[in-house]
Amino acid sequence: MFGLIDDSIRYKGNQIMDKEKSKKKNYRSLMRNVVLTILLTALTPTLVVSIFILNQFADSYQKKVHDHFTLLARKHKTIIDLFLEEKLMDIRLLASAYRFEELGNESLLNRKLIEIQQAHDRVFVDVGLVNSKGLQIAYAGPHNLTGASYADSEWFKTAINNPYFISDVFKGLRGTPHFIVSVRQEIDGKPWILKSTIDFGEFNILVENLRIGESGFAYILNKKGEFQTSPIAEVKPGILIDHFEKNGILDRPNSILKLKNNDGKELIYNVTSIKKGEWVMVLQQDYDDAFAELKVTQKIAVLIIVVASLCIIASSFILSDILIGRISLADEEKESADKEKEILAQQVIETGKLAAVGELAAGIAHEINNPVAIMIEEAGWIQDLLEEEDLKQSENLEEFYRSLKQINTQGRRCKDITHKLLSFARKTDPRVVQISINDLLKEIVHLSSQRAKYDNIAIHTELEKHLPAISASETEMQQVFLNLVNNAMDAIDKRGGSITLTSKLVGDDLAVMVADNGAGIAEANLSRIFDPFYTTKPVGKGTGLGLSICFGIIKKLGGDIHVRSTKGKGTTFEVRIPVKKEAELPQEDALDTG
Amino acid sequence: MSIAKVLLVDDEKPFVETMMKRLKKRDVDIVAAYDGQEAIKCLAGDDNIEVVILDIKMPVMDGMTALKEIKRKYPLVEVIMLTGHATVETGIDGMKLGAFDYLMKPCDMDQLITKVAAAAQRKREHEQKIMEARIQTITLRRP
Known part of the structure; x- marks a missing residue:
């Protein structure tokens, strides 16, 4: 048996654990999906745009660098070409301005060299006149090259066949780098050359700088x-x-x-x-x-993209965590609400069942009460008949009496039970109205006056005037004070006594005292008198419910009920009910006694 | 000499029959009715009825309606409510409508006799007072 219970508990425990695991797995999966979705929607466009911009920027920068290169190259090409053209033009001008014989005069050549050197800052090193056989027949310049033969020189071979010529740089006869600018002319069908050496240093500066x-x-x-x-x-x-x-x-x-x-x-x-x-x-x-600047910019851009991506990734995790947390909380709240709803529904069903049981019990109690009454009356009638003289002789008379007494006793037990059931099942008017406590107490006195009269009990009232009204159910209040007065009358024996009803305002409470000079309650019983079904009255006299019902009603109003009693001297019940000050009812006299 | 002339009204025949025997044995002059309407008829046909012992839950006319009717037509007749479901509320309601007292079924016979006697006594006192008042009125009218 216990093994089965253990297995059942273990099975249920496993089921709960499996459910928890499955829930956690679902949340993890959901979190992963949310993170991926955020990353995909946020990171992808960022990366694509960033890469596109970086590429575009790199292309633009490359184009800029290329354009810069091309511009510089074109500028310098123009400068160099102009330099060479200019030098060639000077020599061509000199060759065409003078005849071969005139140029053969070295003093003229010297003068002309000085002129062009002055005009061009000594770019021209020297000037020489070379005949068709490669012999330099006149020379003006720093070297002694008159009569030098260039017949085997590469430059001469090209220059003699071209109207003008600019050579490559070479060391030549002087052993230093230089190049030659030459112009070919003809005299009597024979070609001659006017050539000039250009200073390499001056030319080199154009490019070197x-x-x-x-x-x-x-x-x-x-x-x-x-x-x-x-x-x-x-x-x-x-x-x-x-x-x-x-x-x-x-x-x-x-x-x-x-x-x-x-x-x-x-x-x-x-x-x-x-x-x-x-x-x-x-x-x-x-x-x-x-591309140094491009590299720096690219590095900064990549750094920014990396930081932004990290931020996006971190945000996606944080957001997902918050989102999943809220979803989990909402799920828990929903589960909790569902459970509460389930419990509430269960309670409603239970309450309905209880109400149905109560109605049924009340119906049964009422139906049983009448036959029980008849049985008791019949027993009473038999008892009456036993009083007849002829039956008194019967030897079983005592047994008849004992039996009738038992029928009576058990019948009254049935009555008590049915009355308790009816008392619990009965409906009171729960409507809360404004009640004048003094009027209520006067009505109670009136209702109890008949019994009081035949029991030799005097009921006195000491009711303070201008007492505020209380908010309560009228039937419940009647029940409370009628119960207390009935109890007081029950406590007074046949010799008679008195009951005093007092009402007054004590602080914010309305106090009502019901005092009798009856038998009193033993100190040992005082602590239990408000317990349900507790009674000190003889069997058949009390149900033990009156005071507990009173206690419940007064507590429901936020009030309290106390008892003071001295055995043999009497008992005082004090009821305290909180009042609302604005609800005071107008009354005429200061003190009403009766 | 009987204690009082009583009309017992209850729909439970066995209860009425036994109760009648017991009350008769205790010198109560008793007649019976089995619902409220029948009780009103009995009262109409018998001026000597002093006290009505009235059940609350009955067919045709219930006890509360019968009480109102009795008190309207025969205000001097005293009514003791006797019911299977007498509670504080029903008792109070009955007494507010003019009932002399109330008792719960099954009741103690001695208590019932005491209450019946007291109710009859009050009726007689009322009648006496009314009689005295009438005599006084007649005396005062004489020249």
Whole structure:
């Protein structure tokens, strides 16, 4: 048996635990879904927009860097081309202004060299007149090169076949880097050349001074990959030219490309064709340097995105936690409300059952009461008949009396039971009205006067005037005071006595005293007199319910009921009922006694 | 000489019959009725009835209605309410309508006899007072 109960408890315990686990699992799943939903709806657009903006920004920045490179390259290409054109024009002007014979005069050449040097800040180093066989027949300049032969020089071979010519940089006879600008003219069908050496340093400055950022610089290469200016950092021109050639860059006026050097460092190049495609000007810068600001901005942007994402993630967890907490609380409240509703519904059913049982009991009590009354009357009649003289001789007379007494006693027990049931089931008027306590007490005295008269009891009243009204059910109040007066009369024996009803205001309470000079109550019984079914009256005289009902009614009004009693001298019941001061009823006299 | 002439009104025949025998044995002149209407008829046909012992719950006409009717038509006749479900309230209600007293079924015979005697006594006193008042009035009218 106990094993079965244990199993049942364990089963129920397991069921509750399973339910709790399932609930927790559901909440976890709900939390996960809420977090994912928030992350998906908040984080995805943030990331997509951020990445899009970053890409757009990177593209824009790259375009800006490229544009900057191109602009610089074009500017310098113009400067360099102009420089070369200008120098060539000066020599062409000189060659066309004078005849071959005149230019063969070295003093004229010296004068003209000084003039163009003064005009161009000594960019022109020297001027020489070379005949068709490569022999320098006149020379003006710092070196003694009159009579020098250039017949085998590469530049001469090209220059003698072209109307004008600008050579690559070379060291030549003087052993220092320089280049030659030459113009070809003819005399009597034979070509001659007026050539001038351009100062490399002056030309180099045009490119050397070009700086881009912290690491950017420029240099010029010919198509063979030879430097035409001096780079400020180490550059491997051969590899570069090969790459340019392979990718067709040398054929384009301007190109931008990104390459890695031998150290693995990324470099950005701008390659611009100059000198009619014979040379290329290369602008070179470290990629990181060129895009340094973009990198910084990207890092800040990424940091902001990461922080924002972390905030979103944290918010999603916090919000989900709060949401789940509230849902859980609402569920608990709903469960609690459902339980309360269930309990209430159960109580309503129980109350209904009790009411039905009460009605049934009252009906049965009433129906039983009449037959019991008849039985008792019949027993009484038999007892009357036994009084007849002829029956008095019967030897069973005592047994008849004993039996009749028992029928009477048990009948009265039935009566008590039915009266108790009726008393509990009866309906009183519970409407709360304003009651004048003095009027009520006078009515009680009137109702009790007949019994008092035949029991030799004098009822006196000492009722204080201008007492405030009390809010209570009138029938309940009648019940209370009639009970107290009836009890007082029961306490007085056949020799008679007196009962005094007193009413007065004590503080905020209305006090009513019912005092008798009857038998009094033993001290041992005083503490129990308000207990239900407790009575000191003889069997059949009291149900033991009167005072407990009175006690309940007075307590319901927020009042109190006390008893003082001395055995053999009498008993006083004091009822205290709280009053509302504004409800005072007007009365005429100061004290009403009777 | 009987204590009083009493009309016992109750719908429970066995109760009425036994009660009549017992009251007769105690020198009570007793007649019976089994509902309120019959009680009113009895009173109409017998001026000597002094006290009515009246049950509350009855068919045709209940005790409270009968009490009102008796008190309206025969105000000097005293009524003792005797009922199976006599409570403080029904007792008070009855007495408010003019009943002399109330008793709960089953009642103590001695108590009933005492109350019947007291009720008859009060009726006689009332009649006496009315008689005296009438005599006084007649005497005063004489020249």
